Each structure stands twice: as structure tokens, then as C-alpha cells.
Amino acid sequence: MNTFTYYNPTRIEFGRGKENNIGEMIAELGIKRLLLVYGTGSIKKNGLYDRVIQSLTTAGIAFEELGGVVSNPLLSRVHDGIKMVKSHDLQAVLGVGGGSVVDSAKAIAAGALYEGDVWDFFIQKASITAALPVYAVMTLAATASEMNGNSVVMNDATKQKYSISSVLVNPKISIINPELMMSVTPEYLAYSATDIIAHTIEVYFTATEHPRFQSRLVESIIKTVIETTEILLKDPxxxxxxxxxxxxxxxxxxxxxxxxxxxxxxxNHMIEHALSALFNIAHGAGLAIVIPAWMKWYKGQNPAQFERFAQEVFGLKTADEGIAALEHWFDSIGAPVTLSAANISRERIGDIAENAHGLALLWGMGEDYSAATIAEILQNA
Amino acid sequence: MNTFTYYNPTRIEFGRGKENNIGEMIAELGIKRLLLVYGTGSIKKNGLYDRVIQSLTTAGIAFEELGGVVSNPLLSRVHDGIKMVKSHDLQAVLGVGGGSVVDSAKAIAAGALYEGDVWDFFIQKASITAALPVYAVMTLAATASEMNGNSVVMNDATKQKYSISSVLVNPKISIINPELMMSVTPEYLAYSATDIIAHTIEVYFTATEHPRFQSRLVESIIKTVIETTEILLKDPxxxxxxxxxxxxxxxxxxxxxxxxxxxxxxxNHMIEHALSALFNIAHGAGLAIVIPAWMKWYKGQNPAQFERFAQEVFGLKTADEGIAALEHWFDSIGAPVTLSAANISRERIGDIAENAHGLALLWGMGEDYSAATIAEILQNA
Structure with a gap:
């Protein structure tokens, strides 16, 4: 078992109605003025916006608003938010929405205390040494942005979808109220399920060590996601x-x-980021395409763990059976498992591979994942 | 699934040699003077004491020492520590040892900022509203005191073994170096395994809800503990x-x-606290006696979860088979599973039940666990 640091100081407030106290929770920590970040308007339709505003107002917290954050959130919008924080001397950032909104809130929180361009953090030209406190009210379960220091942002000028990771932007408090997630479409539920599974199996298959508890934890998460997705598709x-x-x-x-x-x-995330950067498809949809293709290509590098996956998750025997079962499951919930299912021409494989290889270099995987190798993997898709 | 708050801000530093940087880690947080708490001397024999002192000294941290903390740690020693902190104006408490040492450090940290007697917190006469920061270097894996806000202390005057729980005494940083645990005797390893299993199955069986992920998490922990205990008994x-x-x-x-x-x-903890308070046996030994007896008595109240336990943990079918398998496993690793195996006369069952009932009242279980009921459970032991 490898040496590690585990430090996750996010407070999770989980359950019905918790968002109604978000103002009070934030005020307790001494915040008086914040930036409220949200997406393209669904929170205004379903009343969540009104409830959050009410809670902030009651708690005496003033706020500026930055709406219009899209999935695959844009650097340009993050720049807008940073300007607003600086010009209004705001003390915190509250994201109300899904992963894109909270990822944007984190990037704004880090950029607000930095002299240069926040993109410097994404291209590893600078490190985050301070950030405003981040708070989150989640309307989607997929990215775990509510309990990590990750932020993925798309540079709309360069078409690079890059990420940062720092405990300084872990939300101080995240509200997870499952009722706020009930209106998620079946399509997005499927993409979310794919994304969650992707988060666990990347390390599960590629790690240098496989401690018993960690492998079991991953299998527990995947089985729970599979079972609950199937229930929710019938009974949202x-x-x-x-x-x-x-x-x-x-x-x-x-x-x-x-x-x-x-x-x-x-x-898988590295290759998918290229897919969604170039074709603006949902992250989870891209992952459903990439994962089975990658598994077929990678399985020989860790046969024991692939067999274990088949056995523990699906009650099957061989690595190939496990991969087929996962691919079949993605398909059964409506996630695309081929490029053509997402209307992406195979002629673009070269472009995707080039874009992904750029990220592979940044993430220290350049040697294992040349553009040619990535293209070879995508041939399976 | 019930509403909850999850907040665990302890930073875990896990792996070989991590204790050599404890001084530096504490100094980074602005601490200059602390109380060093430890047990009955093993850390002086194995060199850990010297390495911690070296690290503190190098980091410019002054310290006072409180040694001699015993298992089932005593309130009188906690009082000594509080006096030392107050008279030397110390800023933090560092526990180096097992659960008893860290539990004592937590009680000292809470008591040091309180005007009254720290025991007030244990009998729920007062609530913890502030505490000095706590740090921990673990030499035993059993209580999880390294990553929670719990402290169990024995009032040597009244023979009450009571507890507190507050995130304010969660260690800020805990060092878990498995090498520091290699000298644990087979006997204590068995007691530790029992204690860990006890921590998970109390709620697993008695909760009002059984979310899939939480049940799987418990089963993952128990299976990991069983497998690794068996390895360690042969290969410490x-x-x-x-x-x-x-x-x-x-x-x-x-x-x-x-x-x-x-x-x-x-x-199970409630009943065991009476056993170790009255007979000063190891907490894990007491739990091995209580758990199978309690399971036999309780199984009818949650038959589905008892069947699930048998199936998922042991690959068996019925509740009774699962209980027998766990009892057999405790016995196989050398933990006592009857009162007589721990040299406790059955004539004392009345005394144990009376003492335990006192705690049941404090923990809000007085109605379900009368002294007569506790005595009935202990008849199974």
C-alpha cells in the first residue's frame, strides 16, 4: 500500500430542504458579500433560485450574480466572474447547479486572488496558493465537485479542456439535496452514471497497487450506481x-x-476531454464511448484486476465478459458506446487523438499515450 | 436514506516515516508549545519517542510531557494534563500512542479551554464549544481515534467509562505509519480486529435505514479486517x-x-464499557464476549440485515450461520467469546448489567436496555 495524504475538509449537508439554510451556514463563517454562480436558468424555473436568494437575504448576505454557465464551462465566463469579484470586493463564491457551475465557482475563487490569468493554473504555469471560500448547492450528481478540489474548464479560444486540483478550492460546505436532482433527464442520468463509474475505474485499473479495501470501495460504488440508475430510469x-x-x-x-x-x-478522461472539447458532447456520453474501447486495449496490462472486476461487479468470470457487460450496460441505459452513435465521423479520429495527446503530455502520460496509440484505442469505438 | 451532516476535517498522513516530519507539520500551523501525551513507555524502548522529540526540537516546538496513560485511560491523568496545559500556557496537544493516548489528548484539549471539570462533557452537563488543536501519531489501529472526535475516558473514582464526541477535538493531523504497529502482540491484534468489526456492525444492524453503499462499505471493511488479521497472525x-x-x-x-x-x-459498546470498567479487561476482548451474545438476542429485530451479513461477509445463508461464523472467527484469532474465557464469574452478571444500564440511560437506550434485558443478553455469553 502506497504512502498518501488524505485531507478532505468539505462539510456535506445532505438531505431534503438543506438549501433553505445555505445563507445562515455561510453567514456563520463571517461572509457578508458573495458571487452567486449558476447555469442557464433551470434553477429560476423550479424555484431553487428564489429559495437560495431568500436564504441569503434573510442571513444578511449581499450578492452579485453570474448566470449562464454552460456544460463544458467556459474560461471566458470564469474571467467574467473574476472581474466581478474584484470590482465588487466579494468574499466568497457560491455555485448553485451541477459540476460545471461549481467547477466555474472554484476557478473564479482561485483566480480572484491571483494577479495573472487564471488559465496559468490550468496549464501548470502557476500553482494555487490562495482562494476565496467556495460553497455549493448541487442540482446534479456526477462530478463529485461538491467534495473535491477539482475544476475542469474549457478555454473557448484554444479549445483546450483542462483542469486544476487544489484543496484550497474544496467547497467549505456543499448541500446535496436529492430532491433537487429529480428533474434530471433520463439521458443525463445515464451520462452521470457513466461519469461516476469512470471516476472509479480509472485508478482501479491503472494503479500500481490494489489494496483490498479500495478495490471493494470501487466495486461497492459501481454496484450501487448500476442498481440505483436502473431504479431511477423507471421511477425518477x-x-x-x-x-x-x-x-x-x-x-x-x-x-x-x-x-x-x-x-x-x-x-479515459484524457481522451474524453478531447471528444467534448471538439464536439461539445456531454462528458458522460464521451466517456461511454471511450471506456469500453480503452478497456479492450488495456486489459492485458492488468489481467487480474480485469478478472476481479468481471467477478465482483457482474458475477462473471473473464475480463472480456466484464468489459462486454459494462458496454452492454452503458448501451442499455441509453449512453452511446460508439463514435457513430454520437454522430462523430471516424475520419476525425486523428484530430481527436492529437487534441488528447496534448493533454496526455500535460498529465505526464505522453509516453504511454502517443497520438498514434490514442487513435488505435479509438478504432475500438 | 436519512438526512445527515458529514464533516471530517482531519488530515491523514499515511505511510513509512511520516512521524519524522510531525514537528514541521505542526509548526506550519503556528504552534510553538505543546503537551506531549504518551503511554507506559513502549515508545521510549522502540525509538519512536526519540524521533518525535527530534522532529519537534528541529521545528522549534517546546513541549511538556505527560506519560503513563493506560488503556481504559483515566480521568485523573486527564486532569493532570489539563493542569499542565494551563500552567505552561500550552497551545496544542500531541498524542503518541494508541486510542487511549489520543482519547486522553482530546479530553485534555477540550478541558483546557473550559472553566469547570472536563467530566461535565462526559456526563452531558456541558457541551464542548472550544478546544486546543489535537495531533496524533498512532501506534495501534483499532479505535479510529485518529480520524474522529470521540474520546472514551474512565472516571477512576466512580468506575464510569463514558465518552464525548465533537469535531472540535478531531485531530488536525494524524500520522498512520503501519511500521509503528508491527510490534502489536497477536493478542492485541485480535482485540483490535474485534473492536474494528464492532464499530461497523453496531449501526449496520441497528440503523433505521440500510443504504446500499453504507452496507457494502461495512462489509468491505469487515472482509478486509478478517483477511488481513489472518495474514498478520502468521506474518506480523x-x-x-x-x-x-x-x-x-x-x-x-x-x-x-x-x-x-x-x-x-x-x-455492544454500552455493555462492554461496563465489562472493562469493572474488570479492566481489554475493550476488544470485552466486545468479543458481548457481540455474539447480543447478536443472538437481537437477530429477530432485523432478520434481513442478519441474513445479508451471513451472505456477504461469510458466503453463508442464514442469520444463525453468520453469527456462528463470526463467533467462531473471534475464537479462532484468540479473542474470548464467553465470560468464563475472560475469568469473569457469571455471578457478576447483575453488577455488569447495572453498570451498563447507567450508560444506556445516558445514551438514550434506557428503555430498550433495562438492567434485566442486559442481564438476559449476557446469559448468552
Whole structure:
């Protein structure tokens, strides 16, 4: 088992109605003025916006608003937010929405206390040494952004979808109310399920060590996600399934599954970021395409863990059976498992591979993942 | 799934040699003077004491020492520590040892900022509203004291073994170096294994809700503990098994297994506290006696979860088979599973039940656990 540091100081407030106290919770920590970040308007339709505003107002917290954050969130919008924080001397950033919103809130929180361009952090030209406190009210369970220091942002000028990771931007408090997630479409539920599974299996397969507890934790998360997704596709208002899905999602990328494994790498995310950067498809949809293709290519590098996966998750025997079962499951919930299913021409494989290889270099995987290798993997898709 | 708050801000530093930087880590947080708490001398024999002193000195941290903390740690020693902190104006408490040492450090940290007697917190006469920062270097994996806000202390005057719980005394940083645990005797390893399993199954069986992920997490911890204990009994220097055992132990009582379950209760701990208070036996030994007796008595109240336990942990079918397998396993690793195996006369069952009932009242279980009921449970032991 490898040496590691585990430190996750995010406070999770989980359950019905918790968002109604967000103002009070933030005020207790001495915040008087914040930036409220949200997406393209659904929170205004379903009343969440009004409830959050009410809570902030009652707690005496003033706020400026930055709406319009899209999935695959844009650097240009993050720049807007940083300007607002600086010009209004705001003390914190509250994201109300899904992963894109909270990722944007984190990038704004880090950029607000930095002299240069926040993109410097993403291209590893600078390190985050301070950030404003971040708070989150989640409307989607997928990225675990509510309990980690990760932020993925798309540079709209360069078409690079890059990320940062720092405990300084871990939300101080995150609200997870499963009721706020009940209106997620079946399509997005499927993409979210794919994303959660992706978060766990990257390290599960690529790590240098496989401690028993960590492998079991991953299998527990995947089985929980599979079971609750199937319930929710039939019964979207099932609170317990929604809650169990959400909590499994949080656990999938809060640092715990990786502890002691030596860390592993994230090749599926690396390749997918190129897909969504170039074709603006949902991250989870891209992952459903990449994962089975990558598994078929990678399985020989860790046959024991691939067999274990087949056995523990699906009750099957061989690595190939496990991969086929996962691919079949993605397909069964409506996630695309081929490039053509997402209307991406195979002629673009070269472009995707080039874009992904840029990220591979940045993530220290350049040697294992040349553009040619990535193209070879994508031939399986 | 129930509403909950999950907040665990302890930073874990896990791996070989981490204790050599404890001074530097503490100094980074602005501490100049602390109380060093330890046990009955083993850390002086094995060189750990010298390495910690060296690290503190190099980092420019002055310290006072409180040694001699025993298992089932005493309130009188906690009082001594509080006096030392107050008279030397110390800023933090560092525990180097097992759960008893760190529990004592926590009680001292809370008591040092309180005008009254620290015992007030244990009998719920007062609530902890402030505490000095606590740090820990662990030499035993069992209580998860390294990653929770719990402290169990024995009032030597009244023979009450009571507890507190507050995130204010969660260690700021805990060092878990599995190498420091390699000299644990087979006997104590068995007691530790029992204790860890006890931490998980109390809520697993008594909770009002059983979310999939939480049940799987508990089963993952128990299976990991069983497998690694068996390895360590044959091969005490096996680093990976020692490490996996230690991390499973931490996960067993850091709040995660309980999240969303509605909380459940801790009847086995309640009854055991009476056993160790009256007979000064090891906590884990007492639990091995109590758990099978309690399971036989309780199984009818949650038959589905008892069947699940038998199936998922032992690959068996019925509740009774699962209970027998666990009892057999405790016995196989050398933990006592009857009162007589611990040289406790059955004539004392009345006294034990009376003492335990006092705690049941304090923990809000007085109605379910009358002295007569506790005596009935102990008849199974």
C-alpha cells in the first residue's frame, strides 16, 4: 500500500430542504458579500433560485450574480466572474447547479486572488496558493465537485479542456439535496452514471497497487450506481435511489478510492476531454464511448484486476465478459458506446487523438499515450 | 436514506516515516508549545519517542510531557494534563500512542479551554464549544481515534467509562505509519480486529435505514479486517497487510459508515464499557464476549440485515450461520467469546448489567436496555 495524504475538509449537508439554510451556514463563517454562480436558468424555473436568494437575504448576505454557465464551462465566463469579484470586493463564491457551475465557482475563487490569468493554473504555469471560500448547492450528481478540489474548464479560444486540483478550492460546505436532482433527464442520468463509474475505474485499473479495501470501495460504488440508475430510469422520483446514487457519486471522486493505490492515471478522461472539447458532447456520453474501447486495449496490462472486476461487479468470470457487460450496460441505459452513435465521423479520429495527446503530455502520460496509440484505442469505438 | 451532516476535517498522513516530519507539520500551523501525551513507555524502548522529540526540537516546538496513560485511560491523568496545559500556557496537544493516548489528548484539549471539570462533557452537563488543536501519531489501529472526535475516558473514582464526541477535538493531523504497529502482540491484534468489526456492525444492524453503499462499505471493511488479521497472525511484519488493516480501522469509525443510516445505536459498546470498567479487561476482548451474545438476542429485530451479513461477509445463508461464523472467527484469532474465557464469574452478571444500564440511560437506550434485558443478553455469553 502506497504512502498518501488524505485531507478532505468539505462539510456535506445532505438531505431534503438543506438549501433553505445555505445563507445562515455561510453567514456563520463571517461572509457578508458573495458571487452567486449558476447555469442557464433551470434553477429560476423550479424555484431553487428564489429559495437560495431568500436564504441569503434573510442571513444578511449581499450578492452579485453570474448566470449562464454552460456544460463544458467556459474560461471566458470564469474571467467574467473574476472581474466581478474584484470590482465588487466579494468574499466568497457560491455555485448553485451541477459540476460545471461549481467547477466555474472554484476557478473564479482561485483566480480572484491571483494577479495573472487564471488559465496559468490550468496549464501548470502557476500553482494555487490562495482562494476565496467556495460553497455549493448541487442540482446534479456526477462530478463529485461538491467534495473535491477539482475544476475542469474549457478555454473557448484554444479549445483546450483542462483542469486544476487544489484543496484550497474544496467547497467549505456543499448541500446535496436529492430532491433537487429529480428533474434530471433520463439521458443525463445515464451520462452521470457513466461519469461516476469512470471516476472509479480509472485508478482501479491503472494503479500500481490494489489494496483490498479500495478495490471493494470501487466495486461497492459501481454496484450501487448500476442498481440505483436502473431504479431511477423507471421511477425518477424515488428519493432513496436518488439519494444513494448521489452519495455514491460523491464518494467516487473525493480522494478515498485512490488512497494508498499509488494514484494511477486518468486515460479515459484524457481522451474524453478531447471528444467534448471538439464536439461539445456531454462528458458522460464521451466517456461511454471511450471506456469500453480503452478497456479492450488495456486489459492485458492488468489481467487480474480485469478478472476481479468481471467477478465482483457482474458475477462473471473473464475480463472480456466484464468489459462486454459494462458496454452492454452503458448501451442499455441509453449512453452511446460508439463514435457513430454520437454522430462523430471516424475520419476525425486523428484530430481527436492529437487534441488528447496534448493533454496526455500535460498529465505526464505522453509516453504511454502517443497520438498514434490514442487513435488505435479509438478504432475500438 | 436519512438526512445527515458529514464533516471530517482531519488530515491523514499515511505511510513509512511520516512521524519524522510531525514537528514541521505542526509548526506550519503556528504552534510553538505543546503537551506531549504518551503511554507506559513502549515508545521510549522502540525509538519512536526519540524521533518525535527530534522532529519537534528541529521545528522549534517546546513541549511538556505527560506519560503513563493506560488503556481504559483515566480521568485523573486527564486532569493532570489539563493542569499542565494551563500552567505552561500550552497551545496544542500531541498524542503518541494508541486510542487511549489520543482519547486522553482530546479530553485534555477540550478541558483546557473550559472553566469547570472536563467530566461535565462526559456526563452531558456541558457541551464542548472550544478546544486546543489535537495531533496524533498512532501506534495501534483499532479505535479510529485518529480520524474522529470521540474520546472514551474512565472516571477512576466512580468506575464510569463514558465518552464525548465533537469535531472540535478531531485531530488536525494524524500520522498512520503501519511500521509503528508491527510490534502489536497477536493478542492485541485480535482485540483490535474485534473492536474494528464492532464499530461497523453496531449501526449496520441497528440503523433505521440500510443504504446500499453504507452496507457494502461495512462489509468491505469487515472482509478486509478478517483477511488481513489472518495474514498478520502468521506474518506480523507484512507491511501491506498491516497498512490495509490500519486504513480499514480508520474507515470503520470516521462517520462514513453511518452517513444516511439514521445513526443506529451502540449497544455492544454500552455493555462492554461496563465489562472493562469493572474488570479492566481489554475493550476488544470485552466486545468479543458481548457481540455474539447480543447478536443472538437481537437477530429477530432485523432478520434481513442478519441474513445479508451471513451472505456477504461469510458466503453463508442464514442469520444463525453468520453469527456462528463470526463467533467462531473471534475464537479462532484468540479473542474470548464467553465470560468464563475472560475469568469473569457469571455471578457478576447483575453488577455488569447495572453498570451498563447507567450508560444506556445516558445514551438514550434506557428503555430498550433495562438492567434485566442486559442481564438476559449476557446469559448468552
Amino acid at each position: 422520483l424515488n428519493y432513496d435511489a436518488r439519494a444513494e446514487f448521489a452519495w455514491a457519486s460523491t464518494q467516487a471522486l473525493n480522494g478515498l478510492t485512490n488512497s494508498g493505490t499509488g494514484g494511477g492515471s486518468f486515460p | 511484519l507484512n507491511y501491506d497487510a498491516r497498512a490495509e488493516f490500519a486504513w480499514a480501522s480508520t474507515q470503520a469509525l470516521n462517520g462514513l459508515t453511518n452517513s444516511g443510516t439514521g445513526g443506529g445505536s451502540f449497544p
